[in-house]
Amino acid sequence: xxxxxxxxxxxxxxxxxxxxxxxxxxxxxxxxxxxxxxxxxxxxxxxxxxxxxxxxxxxxxxxxxxxxxxxxxxxxxxxxxxxxxxxxxxxxxxxxxxxxxxxxxxxxxxxxxxxxxxxxxxxxxxxxxxxxxxxxxxxxxxxxxxxxxxxxxxxxxxxxxxxxxxxxxxxx
Numbered sequence: 148x149x150x151x152x153x154x155x156x157x158x159x160x161x162x163x164x165x166x167x168x169x170x171x172x173x174x175x176x177x178x179x180x181x182x183x184x185x186x187x188x189x190x191x192x193x194x195x196x197x198x199x200x201x202x203x204x205x206x207x208x209x210x211x212x213x214x215x216x217x218x219x220x221x222x223x224x225x226x227x228x229x230x231x232x233x234x235x236x237x238x239x240x241x242x243x244x245x246x247x248x249x250x251x252x253x254x255x256x257x258x259x260x261x262x263x264x265x266x267x268x269x270x271x272x273x274x275x276x277x278x279x280x281x282x283x284x285x286x287x288x289x290x291x292x293x294x295x296x297x298x299x300x301x302x303x304x305x306x307x308x309x310x311x312x313x314x315x316x317x318x319x
Contacts, residue, residue: 168197168201177209177210177211177212178211178212178214178234178240180204180206180207180209181203181204182218182319183205183218183232183242184201184204184205185243186218186220186232187198187200187201187205187220187230187232187244188201190220190230191230191246192228193247196247197247198247198248199246199247199248200246200247201230201243201244201245201246201247202244202246202247204244205242205244209242211234211240211242212213212234212239212240214234214235214236214239215236215237215309216234216235216236217235217237218232218233218235219232219233219234220232220233221289222289222290223243224290224306226292227246228245228246228248229243229244229246230243230244230246231243231244232244233261249263250318252287253260255306256287257287258286258287258288258308258310258311259282259285259286259292259308259311259312259314260282260285261282261283261284261285262281262282263281263282263285263312264279264280264281264282264297264312265279265281265282265294265312265314266278266279266280266312266313266314267279267280267294267296267304267306267314267315267316268283268313268314268315268316269315269316269318270315270317270318271317271318272318278296278297279296279297280294280295280296280297281294281295281297282294282314283295283303283311286308287308288308288310289307289308290307290308291305291306291307291308292305292306292307292308292314293305294306294314304316
């Protein structure tokens, strides 16, 4: 019988040790918001709360899945008002970080005008589809605008202005 008591005590001790490790496992199972803040600051060139930087730090209550690849950052929307941070793996997450406008912030000159005929390029893994369409909004390079494929009355789609006369969107 003493051996069974020893085995039961060892099992209980192992269970307690496993429970003690749960907080460290839980924290390692999510992306670090501080790392996301640092990536945004590096991308924008300004610290949190400064003109041109993120308005606020990323909410520490978020539990985003860890990303096995480097984060992808890009401007989203008009006038560089938001940074899109995404995990570029299949099924990865997206996070939109609002940016504090600078005192001398001026919108970039539009290169696509409302009503202009544009080529809409939709890119996926290993293919690109292109179709003519109409810009429903004007926009500068890198901005997201609404466009509608030519000859249809379907709902508009959002596409990024790539260069004069060309807008595009990437499929996940």
